[in-house]
Amino acid sequence: MGLVLNRIAIENFRKFRDRQEITGLTDGLNVIVEPNETGKSTLMEAVRAALFLRHGSKTQLIKSFQPYGDAVAPQVELDFTIDGAPYRLVKRFLSRPVAELEGPDGRQHGDAAEEALQSLLGFEKQSSGLDSTSLGTLGLLWVPQTEGLDLVPPGDKVREGIGGALEGQADALLGSAMFDRVRDRIEAEYTRFRTARAGSSTGELKQAEARLEEAEAALKEAQQRESALEAAYAELEQARGQLALVAGELADPGDMEQREKLAGDLELARGAAQRLETEQARHAGAAARVEKLEDLHRRHDQARRLVTESEAELKRRKADHAILADGLANARRKAAETGAALDECRRARNEARKALDAAQKQEARRRERADIERARQRHAGLLKLEEQRAQFARIARTAVPASAFTDLERIEAAIDQERAVLQAGGVRIAFSGSANVTLDGENLAEGETTLTREARIALADGSEIRIHPPANLAGAEYRLEDARARHAALLEELQAGSLAELRSRDRAARDAAVELQGIGKQIEALTAADETLGIAAGAEALKLFIAELPEGADPAEEDGGKTPPLPELQQALEESETALARAEEFNQSALDELRTAEKDEMAGSVRTSQAEGEFARGQRDLAEIEALAEFATLADDLPEARADLARKAAALEEARRNAAALDADAIRRRMEMLDRRREGAARRKAELDQEIARLETRIETEGGRGLAERTATARDEQAAAAAALARMTDEAETLALLRDVLGEAREEVSRSMVGPVAERARRYTQRILPGCDPIFGSDLGMAAIRRASGEEDCNLLSQGTQEQLAVLSRLAFAELLREEGRPVSLMLDDPLVYSDDVRLDAMIDLLEEASRDMQIIVLTCRERAFRAAPGKRLRLLDAV
Amino acid sequence: MRFIHTADWQLGKPFGGFDAETRNALTEARFDAIDAVGKAAAAHNAQHVLVAGDVFDTEGPDERTIVQALARMERYACKWWLLPGNHDFARNGGLWDRVRKRAGGRVAVLASHDPVEMEDGVWLLPAPLLHRHMVDDPTAAWDDMETPGARLRIGLAHGSIRDFGTSGEAPNLIAPDRARRARLDYLALGDWHGHLGVDDRTWYSGTPETDRFQRDEPGHCLQVELAEGAAPRVTPVRTGRYQWLARSWTVSDAAGFRAECDRLLGDCTPSDTLLRLNLAGLVPLADRVSMIGHIEDDLRHLLRHLEIRDGDLVARPSEDDLAALDAEGMLGRAAAILKERAEAGGSESALARRALERLFVEIARQGA
Structure with a gap:
């Protein structure tokens, strides 16, 4: 809903004594540019006075509207439309005050007009001055110069409007006074128990905690002391019980009787022990005699048995020895026989070997002779080949060097060339006839002749014709001669008649060279090394070998050159070797047998001697024993001694039984034990007496202190302290919850109202301060802006920024209020004085944009800054 | 013959769960209860006060607790017969040795099972507890106990009556028909903090000053009148304040x-x-x-x-x-x-x- 001021007329208002009128204000952006002191602020004040101040009021403010020194009635007339509906307001103050509102519903006067205006524009009745918090929408949007910087929160009426429209919680913030009181009270109560920030215990709660802690400590201490006392009681009881037992033990008569009886027993035991010793000695004597006799008897038996046994053994040994001696003799004979056979075989083998050796030597000699003969033949062949080689070498040496042929051919070519020159350049003369004509003295033949040098043709008549061929032929002639001379000289040097001859010779020489190579190879093959004769490779070695051969008869003739029968001899040798090996084998085993027989015979002989010795010893022992005096009566004495020993053993057994029945040591030990027990009991009694005295003293001392009552008291106190703490904790918890919930409620309500405002403001502030979010307090006042770097309190921003934010937040409110159907119009008195040019331009752009939806009136003294601003431009004084 | 039957004084109980002022008041009230009992004895002309155990709350009370208790008792002309209970059981060198050292002629400590002739022909059979917990019935010996020339036999014990609000495993259990079996004219019991007649000769006196949230009524002691061949006449007397x-x-x-x-x-x-x-x-x-x-x-x-x-x-x-x-x-x-x-x-x-x-x-x- 738009509120559009169309006309403002003022009269008798401050500096405007005369009637001033501004008409033609449009519903968009209006810029009124005037220098300072022209009355812009007065104009705004007049408009605010007309709308908000009651005509009948005579407050100081209203009186200040009178022009200085005049008692006239300030008057303001306004023409405006609200959503197109036209209104006209006339208001005069002080003298004959008037309020007159004319609108679509007719005309109203006086208070009715005031009230109609109030409800039309949504503000509260103003008492003394203008209270911006109760001026409603326009109070917020019509910004006097003095408030240009303030980021004032909107008044209750505005907030009511915003909140009411948004969430239907019109009274949410109105109740805030009560809310604050309740919250303060809860906070105060809470801080009785806990600190406001950290929530740690304080005041009464802390005291209660301390009390509980103290009570618990006291209880613990009391319980400890009491249980210590109780333990002392228990110990005392126990000690007394033990003392009774010990005393009973000490007083027991049974122990004494037992001890006396033990003393008697001990005496008896001593007697029995003595008797036992005696019997033991007697028994030992009898046992020794029996043993001695039995020993003699045993020895006699042994000697007798030895004699019998050794005799039999001797007999057996002797028979065995005889057999072994026979075996030995046989073995010796056999060894001798095989030895002789072996000698014979060895001799035969030696002879066969000798014969074979001789035959082999003969064969070797024969072979050597054959080899030498072959060497001789090779030598003869060699000599022949060497002769041939000498011949070919001679021929080969006549080879003509290749350069000679080249030189000759070149010279012949030169001759041909020079001859051709002469032929071509020569003077051809043709002679026919038969007259004697000589050429250089010789008869000139019929036909054509070519002259290459000066010639004289002598004619028959003696006249002479000199012919001079061209002079250059003389050189050719000369060169031809020269070439011929060189040709002849070269051939001579090469000892050849002609080139053809020379070539033929050369060919023969090369063929001879080829032959030479073949002969060389033949020689090489012929003079290969002969290892059998020790001849190295090469012609020289062969020649040397032949040269060194001794002169004389050929040994081949000594043995007739026959080949000896080597295989037969070889076989004879092998046969004799085999026979020898067999003979050696026979001889070896005969010798082995002999050795064994000798050893066996020796052993048999030794055993026989031993048996003889044994037999002799047995006979000797037996004789010795039988010679003893005791031996004579042995048969009678031994049974008698045995009977005596049996009697003694019985007596000993009895003595032993008696002694065991009364063990003196055991009796003594038991007596000692009884004594010790008694001493121990006495000692224990003394200890217990002491212990009891100690405990009694302690109980008397501690028991008198009323520990149980103290413990009971401490227990009660602990329980009471715990209960008190629980109560108080409960209370603190309750308060804490209440405190939190109050905060939560406040936050929630604030959020629901602040949200939409903040959202709109953000759209505007982003234009001027990109990346910045405005943060509104719960009173809808802009409190801070949030940048990427963090939050910044608005009061700390630069004045320019604060001023811009003030305008922007008003734009946001205006937009919101307009959407909610409030009559809005933005009037800015000298805004943006601190803004730099860039920001100012951006702000003017924004204002222009916003003016498409609502009327905006800018009053400014900054002509230049607003020169480029769009919108309608008006002058205050033009209207005069 | 008249006497006062009381028990479970629990002197020295700490009351730590209360604020300091209340704690002091409750502690003091327990001592005041002795005065109340003494006054009741005087008022009813009773020569003896039988205390059936748990005179003290612990076996090791503060010296001050002992001194205070004895000083209060000494103020009255009657004889105080104190029986060790499970809280203040008797043992060598323990609490009762300390009490005896300080006690005057008006206080008798019954730390053994030997019967005592309180006055001519009136025998007191005590069953002191010698441990905190005793497995055997501490009154079992009474059945055969000789009291030569007895006109009246009075039993004094501390513990639960078997099958009386406790399980069979509980310690210090007393046979329910002990009075009849031991030919007692009266069995004065302690341990149960309310006053209660088990039968016409067996009574719990309860504590003279209540010490826990268990029952609404304030503390009492019992005034008992015994005569040969007649049932005892038992009258509760309020002694408790709180x-x-x-x-x-x-x-x-x-x-x-x-x-x-x-x-x-x-x-x-x-x-x-x-x-x-x-x-x-x-x-x-x-x-x-x-x-x-x-x-x-x-x-x-x-x-x-x-x-x-x-x-x-x-x-x-x-x-x-x-x-x-x-x-x-x-x-x-x-x-x-x-x-x-x-x-x-x-x-x-x-x-x-x-x-x-x-x-x-x-x-x-x-x-x-």
Whole structure:
């Protein structure tokens, strides 16, 4: 809903004594540019006075509207439309005050007009001055110069409007006074128990905690002391019980009787022990005699048995020895026989070997002779080949060097060339006839002749014709001669008649060279090394070998050159070797047998001697024993001694039984034990007496202190302290919850109202301060802006920024209020004085944009800054 | 033959759960009870006072407690026969040795089971407790106990009668027909804090000064008159000062609560009354606030001691309460949050309920 001021007329208002009128204000952006002191602020004040101040009021403010020194009635007339509906307001103050509102519903006067205006524009009745918090929408949007910087929160009426429209919680913030009181009270109560920030215990709660802690400590201490006392009681009881037992033990008569009886027993035991010793000695004597006799008897038996046994053994040994001696003799004979056979075989083998050796030597000699003969033949062949080689070498040496042929051919070519020159350049003369004509003295033949040098043709008549061929032929002639001379000289040097001859010779020489190579190879093959004769490779070695051969008869003739029968001899040798090996084998085993027989015979002989010795010893022992005096009566004495020993053993057994029945040591030990027990009991009694005295003293001392009552008291106190703490904790918890919930409620309500405002403001502030979010307090006042770097309190921003934010937040409110159907119009008195040019331009752009939806009136003294601003431009004084 | 039968003095009981003033008063009242008993003896011309155990609250009372007790007893002409009970059982070097050291001729400590001839032909058979808990019937020996030339046999014991409000496992149990079996003319019992006749010869005297919220009546002792061949004549005599009242009220509004309070106060001596009050019911929040005011501003000051347990008293905000708060914007919202949590159940709901109540109290206070 738009509120559009169309006309403002003022009269008798401050500096405007005369009637001033501004008409033609449009519903968009209006810029009124005037220098300072022209009355812009007065104009705004007049408009605010007309709308908000009651005509009948005579407050100081209203009186200040009178022009200085005049008692006239300030008057303001306004023409405006609200959503197109036209209104006209006339208001005069002080003298004959008037309020007159004319609108679509007719005309109203006086208070009715005031009230109609109030409800039309949504503000509260103003008492003394203008209270911006109760001026409603326009109070917020019509910004006097003095408030240009303030980021004032909107008044209750505005907030009511915003909140009411948004969430239907019109009274949410109105109740805030009560809310604050309740919250303060809860906070105060809470801080009785806990600190406001950290929530740690304080005041009464802390005291209660301390009390509980103290009570618990006291209880613990009391319980400890009491249980210590109780333990002392228990110990005392126990000690007394033990003392009774010990005393009973000490007083027991049974122990004494037992001890006396033990003393008697001990005496008896001593007697029995003595008797036992005696019997033991007697028994030992009898046992020794029996043993001695039995020993003699045993020895006699042994000697007798030895004699019998050794005799039999001797007999057996002797028979065995005889057999072994026979075996030995046989073995010796056999060894001798095989030895002789072996000698014979060895001799035969030696002879066969000798014969074979001789035959082999003969064969070797024969072979050597054959080899030498072959060497001789090779030598003869060699000599022949060497002769041939000498011949070919001679021929080969006549080879003509290749350069000679080249030189000759070149010279012949030169001759041909020079001859051709002469032929071509020569003077051809043709002679026919038969007259004697000589050429250089010789008869000139019929036909054509070519002259290459000066010639004289002598004619028959003696006249002479000199012919001079061209002079250059003389050189050719000369060169031809020269070439011929060189040709002849070269051939001579090469000892050849002609080139053809020379070539033929050369060919023969090369063929001879080829032959030479073949002969060389033949020689090489012929003079290969002969290892059998020790001849190295090469012609020289062969020649040397032949040269060194001794002169004389050929040994081949000594043995007739026959080949000896080597295989037969070889076989004879092998046969004799085999026979020898067999003979050696026979001889070896005969010798082995002999050795064994000798050893066996020796052993048999030794055993026989031993048996003889044994037999002799047995006979000797037996004789010795039988010679003893005791031996004579042995048969009678031994049974008698045995009977005596049996009697003694019985007596000993009895003595032993008696002694065991009364063990003196055991009796003594038991007596000692009884004594010790008694001493121990006495000692224990003394200890217990002491212990009891100690405990009694302690109980008397501690028991008198009323520990149980103290413990009971401490227990009660602990329980009471715990209960008190629980109560108080409960209370603190309750308060804490209440405190939190109050905060939560406040936050929630604030959020629901602040949200939409903040959202709109953000759209505007982003234009001027990109990346910045405005943060509104719960009173809808802009409190801070949030940048990427963090939050910044608005009061700390630069004045320019604060001023811009003030305008922007008003734009946001205006937009919101307009959407909610409030009559809005933005009037800015000298805004943006601190803004730099860039920001100012951006702000003017924004204002222009916003003016498409609502009327905006800018009053400014900054002509230049607003020169480029769009919108309608008006002058205050033009209207005069 | 006349005597006073009393028991369970519980001297030195700490009463730690009370504020200091009440604690002192209650402690002092227990000593005063001795005077009351002594006066009763004098008034009824009784020569003997039989105390059936638990003279002291603990086996190790403070020295001052002993001295105070003896000093009070010495003021009267009668003979005081003190029996060790389970709280003050007898043992070597224990409490009773301390008492004996300080006691004058008027006080006799019965720490053994030996019968005593109180006066010519009147035999007293004591059954002192020698341990806190005794498994065997401490009075069992009486059946065969010789009392040469007895005109009257009086038993004095401390413990529960078997099958009498305790289970069979409890210690210090006494046969219910002990008086008949032991040919007693009277069996004076202690341990049970109210006075009670088990049969015409077997009596609990109760404590002379009540010490807990268990029964309404104040403390008594018994004046007993014995004659050969006749049933004893037993008369209760009030000795107690304080009344310990325990009440459970289910209320639905402040007016009902107030009426109950008035009735209670009319029936007792408020300054000598200790009240434990359990409150239950569902009341409007405003009434709850009013009740709190009444309790804190009136009742608490009138009574000797007041203990309120109102965990089961649910203060429910009425629609009006909430509507009134709705106008309060943020406060209304806070109340709504708390109400929601209180109704959600769970561990926090009780806390939320208290917080809501508190909120209303504060708003009421601010509004006033």
